[in-house]
Amino acid sequence: MKFAQTQFGPRYSDLKSWYARTLFMDIGISHIESSTEQDGYSYITGVTLASDSPISKSEDEGVSKLGRKKREDRRTHKNMNTESMDSCLISIAETRDRNAFKKLFAAFAPKIKSFAMRNGVGPELAEEVVQETFIRVWRKAEQFDPKKASASTWLYTIARNQRIDLLRKRHRPEPDYEDPAFIPEPEPQPTEIIVRSQEASRLKECIGALSPEQQEVLKLSFMEELPHVEVAEKLGIPLGTVKSRIRLAMKHIRAEIGDIR
Amino acid sequence: MTIIHHPNEETLLDYASGALGEAWSVAVATHLAVCPECRKTVSELEFVAGSFLGASEEVKVDDSSFDNILERLDQEGERPVSVGCSPTNQETCLPNPLREYAGGDIDNLKWRRLGPSAHQLVICSDEDGSVARLLRIPAGKPVPEHGHGGEEMTLVLRGAFEDHLGVYQRGDVQTVDSTITHKPFAVPGEECICLAVTNAPLRFSSLAARFLQPVVGI
Numbered sequence A: 001m002k003f004a005q006t007q008f009g010p011r012y013s014d015l016k017s018w019y020a021r022t023l024f025m026d027i028g029i030s031h032i033e034s035s036t037e038q039d040g041y042s043y044i045t046g047v048t049l050a051s052d053s054p055i056s057k058s059e060d061e062g063v064s065k066l067g068r069k070k071r072e073d074r075r076t077h078k079n080m081n082t083e084s085m086d087s088c089l090i091s092i093a094e095t096r097d098r099n100a101f102k103k104l105f106a107a108f109a110p111k112i113k114s115f116a117m118r119n120g121v122g123p124e125l126a127e128e129v130v131q132e133t134f135i136r137v138w139r140k141a142e143q144f145d146p147k148k149a150s151a152s153t154w155l156y157t158i159a160r161n162q163r164i165d166l167l168r169k170r171h172r173p174e175p176d177y178e179d180p181a182f183i184p185e186p187e188p189q190p191t192e193i194i195v196r197s198q199e200a201s202r203l204k205e206c207i208g209a210l211s212p213e214q215q216e217v218l219k220l221s222f223m224e225e226l227p228h229v230e231v232a233e234k235l236g237i238p239l240g241t242v243k244s245r246i247r248l249a250m251k252h253i254r255a256e257i258g259d260i261r
Numbered sequence B: 001m002t003i004i005h006h007p008n009e010e011t012l013l014d015y016a017s018g019a020l021g022e023a024w025s026v027a028v029a030t031h032l033a034v035c036p037e038c039r040k041t042v043s044e045l046e047f048v049a050g051s052f053l054g055a056s057e058e059v060k061v062d063d064s065s066f067d068n069i070l071e072r073l074d075q076e077g078e079r080p081v082s083v084g085c086s087p088t089n090q091e092t093c094l095p096n097p098l099r100e101y102a103g104g105d106i107d108n109l110k111w112r113r114l115g116p117s118a119h120q121l122v123i124c125s126d127e128d129g130s131v132a133r134l135l136r137i138p139a140g141k142p143v144p145e146h147g148h149g150g151e152e153m154t155l156v157l158r159g160a161f162e163d164h165l166g167v168y169q170r171g172d173v174q175t176v177d178s179t180i181t182h183k184p185f186a187v188p189g190e191e192c193i194c195l196a197v198t199n200a201p202l203r204f205s206s207l208a209a210r211f212l213q214p215v216v217g218i
Ligand SMILES: [Zn+2]
Pocket: B003, B005, B006, B007, B031, B035, B037, B038, B039
């Protein structure tokens, strides 16, 4: 099994390698080797499987072997992605790292293009949304705060705003964090970064645990940019049902997060 | 400041997804500026959206896409920082984005008369007929009793108003629909300034107000 070389940003390297270790253990990797290079980054230089490749040896069925491997690859990819995409953004902010920018682009540009092409938007306009989004990613990277959002959430908000700007041709009003009238959050806890990384994975699990009906409503809202009134029309269900699905979903999500606070 | 009345969750969802019209979004975003609680809800919703985006199917981008971006970044340099108008007083000012939409702070606005004692200032109007307007109602004066052709959202910025649903102070949001007829009035002691968003003309119950309606254009 081969893993791409992975970078961890210097600021959060301890937390991230701890996080990566947990993930690796989870998929049957007993040991990871890493070394810290002169640039201050930790690089993974090798991995050892729990028993010498139980995945490829103990499975008799070719199909299940393949299925399982595929599932694990996807999982590794997904988890590593989340973490390394965060550090890409940090590298862009701190060192204007064009390689990190390219990596982020490769991972997200095709998703953002597909996101922009919902509602019958043509590929040319969608391409424009992608480019404007990444121009802003580069310029605003310092504003990315891994304590507050994951890379995919932050990219979503920028892509959403570009979609409104370019496709709807209107401005999106947003609160201004620099405004003296802005009321900030209560002081964050010192352990917040740990809590947040738990929160992100808990939230992800809990989205999966929402009923298919609740997920459908949220997905139509976010991906198709439908107001909840139109979600009700599209699904042919009463408005009250849509509202209660939204409220139940949020209640569920809040209860999950409440647990770890 | 303790905020008691918040926008409902489906409104926050529409704001988070970008589906909410601009006039409504001005009110929601201005509430968010002063309400950490609702900002948290919006960021939870955005997290859900982010994970949908992360799991989204992919469409191949143009081969030249990334190079175009780098080229533009090299040409355009860094973005100029926007200069907004400064607030006069942190506690009583119009929070952004409202202050920018209004083109000034709460005490320097170009109000227009609305009826015998109130004033208004249109902030933003959408293609679908939704209008966001600032209203200034003298202390203790009622807003004429009215029903709504559609929805109305009101965000209080100074003073307070009261109706049979409760008392609404700075930062509070009231959302009412066509089923509700209410009789709000500014609480005595201080004038009430609020941002009201409607998606249909208000229907005033009193005959006099109905005659007045086309004249004042509310
Ligand atoms: Zn609130």
